[in-house]
Amino acid sequence: MNPRVRKRLWVIATYVVLSFFAFIYLVPFIRSFIASFMTWEQASAYPPQWIPNPFTLINYVKLFRLELFPRWILNTAIYAGIIVAGNIVLTSMAGYAFARLSFPGRDALFSALLALLMVPAFITLVPNYIIIYRLGLIDNILGLALLGIANVSSIFLMRQYFLSLPQEVFDAARLDGCGPVKAYFYIALPLAKPALGAVAVYQFLGAWNAFLGPLIFLRSPENFTLPVGLSFAFARTMWTEYTPIIAGSLVAAAPTILLFIVLNKYLIRGIAITAGKG
Amino acid sequence: MARVLLKNVTKRFGSVVAVDNVRLEVKDKEFMVLLGPSGCGKSTTLRLIAGLETPDEGEIWIGDRIVNEVDPTERNVAMVFQSYALYPHMTVYQNIEFPLKMARVPKHERHRRVIEVARFLGIEDLLNRYPRQLSGGQQQRVALARAIVREPEVFLLDEPLSNLDAKLRIRMRFELRKLLHDELKVTTIYVTHDQVEAMTMADRIAVMNKGRIQQVGSPREVFEKPQNLFVAGFIGVPPMNFLEGTLVEVEGRIKLDLGEYQIEVPSNYWSILKNHVGRTIVMGVRPQDVYISIKPVKGWYKAIIVGYEPLGTETYIHFTIDKKKDYIAIAKDVDTIRLGMEVYWHPNPNRLYFFDKNTGKALY
Amino acid sequence: MKPKPFSQLSSKPKRLLEKKKYREALSALLLISLAAGLNIVFGYFAMFFAFYLSFFKWDYIGPMEFVGLKNYEVIVKDIIRGLSGAFYTFAPFYTGLRNILLYTAIVVPVQTILAIILAVFANQKIKGVQFYKVAYFLPAVTCPVIVALIFIWLFMKNGFINYMIQFIAPGFAPDWINDKNYLLYAIALVAIWGTSGHFMVSFLAALQSIPRDVYEAAMLDGAGPFRRFIYITLPLLRPMIVYVVVMGLIGALQMFDLAWVMAGSSGGPGGAGYTIALDIYNEAFIKLRPGVAAAKSVFLFFLIFITTYVFQKKYRVLPR
Incomplete structure (x- = not known):
């Protein structure tokens, strides 16, 4: 076969495969989005229908009749905000110290922290519940956030980033009069914007989507985050129709989806930094 | 007076002796080149003088005091790095200003000195740019400006020309010598592995190998009267x-x-x-x-x-x-x-x- | 300038060294204390406390009572009951264990292979490839609870998935969520759909680090695309495959969110969606037996530790 024809065929085959998978990964979102504007009667019709008729916002209206729904959005935002802020401050400091300062036991401590990535969350669940309980922070977003404000993968990401900066810049700063702490504020932190951005986005996604932690550490419905709230409110027995659940799911997922679509290049590249540490 | 004196200085990294009992005197206003193959300890020697490393043994004198215990910032030395080590997130102006800011020099005084140095080096048009927007030669000048602005007594340069292309290197070789030796008249210690740089720029050359000083002398001396096989074989192209x-x-x-x-x-x-x-x-x-x-x-x-x-x-x-x-x-x-x-x-x-x-x- | 006597000489440099090191160590301590402290408390202390707790009977309020291996006996008896065919409610741990092993055996290989395939195709230098990457990664940034909620609807008897299936396998239309023979598979499919995109990105990063000239050399040696994949891509991806499988194992063996939403905390019809993670949750927070929950979590810990350890031991190449 002519190599040019062969190449053309290969490209076409690639597009076919890529598009097939894109269909599989996207269709649940598309289908949900369309159905959220349908009556339940139409959304549950067989075979599936694709054009909302009548076009209705009733599902969203019903959703916001759930008194606590706005409250859950707010709670999730507060939780995510604390987690992002905490991680930016704490893990950039720790990552900098692990990467650029020397102190006794540094490598051992870092390995010990890294090993926590391999420890399943379930083993620490009950003890942490007891600790937070003893601190009187059960049913409090602060108590929940305390568990996640110094994420080990964030520390790892920050450390790798600071290691990748040239030593000479820090030497120059040393000669120009920066001690270890000054160098953190004047040199390391301003240079770490890309890594801080990555930490912020990953931690935001993680906090916004978290389920197990909020489920256990938050007790009263008005303190729930979105995933916990939705998982209870949308217990199937409570609803005769499913379209408001779909609408609620889409509203809850919208921030992460939008964030991802805006930052996709950045995010996909960022994974490259964290991956492969094993 | 800013002579630099190393008395029996030794520096080890683990079991590796990077600098081995080095004695070296650099006279006031002298242009001294540390020359040697990579890994010979010349950069470590420079970093010891700068205070970025601490010697295991020996004394380092700058001017008339022992600086072993003096913080790098207070040693009155400035250093130009191989990669220039400009702060990427600061403009040229901020880069030059930074050491003054750290030394708490008042703002109007800082401004005056930055402008003065920039003018002296012909980079006053670049002050608002960021390092990534500069060519290699321009970055080099900014690095020099940042070093000069502190008015140091001793200038340390670590392979400052090795990141430039061959043509620019030859021009900067000449200009650096003129600037540091003839105009600023400052004691300079210059590290390189390039013997042509050493021969053309130095008042005296200290040839190093395996952490030891092999010979110290004028370019003519080390070429014509090598004291040992290493110096004889290292200096001269093609080798002896x-x-x-x-x-x-x-x-x-x-x-x-x-x-x-x-x-x-x-x-x-x-x-x-x-x-x-x-x-x-x-x-x-x-x-x-x-x-x-x-x-x-x-x-x-x-x-x-x-x-x-x-x-x-x-x-x-x-x-x-x-x-x-x-x-x-x-x-x-x-x-x-x-x-x-x-x-x-x-x-x-x-x-x-x-x-x-x-x-x-x-x-x- | 007279040199100082040697007696002073030896002590002086050390002092600066110590002062400098002391200052640096102090700064470092200041910078890491919070991050390290939190992780030591909530990671290591909690882990050791879980081991400790697993030997005690407790109700969170009263005094702790040492019971030796009693809590582990609960697990063993449960498994024995399960093996001898007891109804699932009488052997919850066994049910969860059996389910999660089957689930893991399906999810980990499929999601890993799928992620490699996606990555290889998405790594082609062709137009619009970023769109495909976004599409594949989108499920991974979406909350699992929300994904599960949407899929409950898609998996309904007259739902969208059965509609699509009838084009491939006419007449096959199970009631996925309500049929104990299909529930676990439905959960597994959702998990694969949700995580393969995430691991695809890991593989993409690994693929991009393979130097181009290696492929060019192979091309000159006469290897076609398929053989290039087998003889070059796969071996060079091996460290990343090990990493992805290990992370996949850790995630799959403690699967919780999807089961909670799709099957419910009691495991759905016939306990088909029950998992060890759900069982630990129920022990700790419904039956209020933290000691037993701790013992079960220790069991899960070792299950995960042993599987990942054995896998790494067997397949990990020497460190790069």
């Missing part, structure tokens, strides 16, 4: 030829026995070598001082051509005596040279070097 043999005395004449044949040692060296007869000696001769003839000449030695590299104005001729080791001669007129050809060679009798094989020391 070493012929190893036993010194013998035949009928009152001293000769070097190479195995294949004996080379007559010119009589002007006899007095030095008399006591070494019977020992293994290395004779050094620079390629520039090897004469080659395609016709037999009386008293010249046989050799076989194993290769030649024409470089335009001259040609490097590789020849062998024993078919194992080859030597280099530089010749101008080589039209008739062919591979495998038998030729005749002779060293310039006034430009020979002799070294003790065991100690490596030069015999003068």
